[in-house]
Amino acid sequence: MKSLDIKVERFALAALAVLLAVVLPLTLNGFYLNLVAKYTSYAFVALGIVLIWGFSGILSLGQGVFFGLGGYAMAMYLKLAASAGALPDFMTWSGVSALPGWWVPFHSLVFAVVAGLLVPALIAYVFSYLVFKKRVSGVYFAIVTLALALTFTVLLVGQQSYTGGQNGITNFTSIAGANLYSSTVTWVIYYLELVLLFALAWFALVIRDSRLGNVLLALRDREDRVRFTGYNTAAMKAFVFMIGALSASMGGMFFTIQAGLISPTVVGVTKSIEVVVFAAVGGRMSVSGAIVGSLAVGMLEFYLSNNYPEGWLFLLGALFILVVTAMPNGVMGLVKRLVIRSPEVVA
Numbered sequence: 001m002k003s004l005d006i007k008v009e010r011f012a013l014a015a016l017a018v019l020l021a022v023v024l025p026l027t028l029n030g031f032y033l034n035l036v037a038k039y040t041s042y043a044f045v046a047l048g049i050v051l052i053w054g055f056s057g058i059l060s061l062g063q064g065v066f067f068g069l070g071g072y073a074m075a076m077y078l079k080l081a082a083s084a085g086a087l088p089d090f091m092t093w094s095g096v097s098a099l100p101g102w103w104v105p106f107h108s109l110v111f112a113v114v115a116g117l118l119v120p121a122l123i124a125y126v127f128s129y130l131v132f133k134k135r136v137s138g139v140y141f142a143i144v145t146l147a148l149a150l151t152f153t154v155l156l157v158g159q160q161s162y163t164g165g166q167n168g169i170t171n172f173t174s175i176a177g178a179n180l181y182s183s184t185v186t187w188v189i190y191y192l193e194l195v196l197l198f199a200l201a202w203f204a205l206v207i208r209d210s211r212l213g214n215v216l217l218a219l220r221d222r223e224d225r226v227r228f229t230g231y232n233t234a235a236m237k238a239f240v241f242m243i244g245a246l247s248a249s250m251g252g253m254f255f256t257i258q259a260g261l262i263s264p265t266v267v268g269v270t271k272s273i274e275v276v277v278f279a280a281v282g283g284r285m286s287v288s289g290a291i292v293g294s295l296a297v298g299m300l301e302f303y304l305s306n307n308y309p310e311g312w313l314f315l316l317g318a319l320f321i322l323v324v325t326a327m328p329n330g331v332m333g334l335v336k337r338l339v340i341r342s343p344e345v346v347a
């Protein structure tokens with residue numbers, strides 16, 4: 001059964017790779033392909049949620065924090081590149097006379113990428129280890145992460161002089177000296193995003209099928225027994241949470257580039273909960289489901305919001321309730337159940 005599940009995941013990932021790398025670029029215009037790229041950036045977050053929630057039983061409602069840290073790190077670089085030596089416009093409007101010292105290193109793309117990955121990872125590990133050390137878990141941990149996301153949003157809005165406040169950071173023009181919106185740069189970034197996404201998906205499958213994955217499943221089901229056998233459960237859970245934060249921060253960087261902005265509205269509580277829904281719809285135990293859920297729900301949200309502006313949230317909410325009720329293991333859970341009945345499909 002486990003061998004068949006692995007085959008289904010690999011087959012699904014291969015099919016998604018062909019769809020995103022070949023089929024969609026050949027059939028969609030630039031506008032819709034950019035939408036696909038934007039929702040693909042959310043797949044990084046959903047992938048991390050599958051790892052920490054589906055595999056480890058750690059429900060986090062604050063992944064928007066790490067998504068935002070990565071996004072803001074990239075936005076700071078892009079804004080400085082667009083300002084061409086001048087102060088960013090929102091700093092000028094706020095009466096700031098000189099670039100803050102902690103902004104200066106973000107003139108470097110390399111520094112922005114490294115900081116955008118390491119800072120969220122460090123914060124995630126230290127924060128979660130201290131919480132897990134106190135044996136906080138389940139719904140209580142979810143509430144703590146929700147409070148973290150709310151605090152992060154308040155901080156971003158309150159520090160308008162340095163973060164752009166409610167409007168966030170926008171108006172980017174170049175990256176690494178090249179026009180950010182040229183066709184060549186757009187394609188390079190899109191395929192780089194796909195390569196990193198599927199590399200992370202492969203890494204998640206490796207973890208799931210390793211000894212560490214077995215321990216994580218045991219942690220999810222009976223943490224007390226795992227602790228009694230001598231494992232440092234707090235450190236292991238913090239490690240997995242850190243990997244989820246790294247994945248989210250990477251998605252935040254790509255989102256900033258693809259969307260052309262970053263603001264508190266796309267990194268706060270609402271978005272943190274929304275990406276959990278993406279993972280749940282796709283299948284919280286499925287690596288490929290994270291990608292399927294992000295793309296399917298994201299594009300559906302776009303369609304409904306444009307065609308039913310007054311009632312699209314109700315329609316989307318009804319769909320979520322239907323999916324969770326009828327398919328508790330998500331779309332990929334249903335697919336796997338059908339394949340198990342006809343295993344020759346992926347034989």
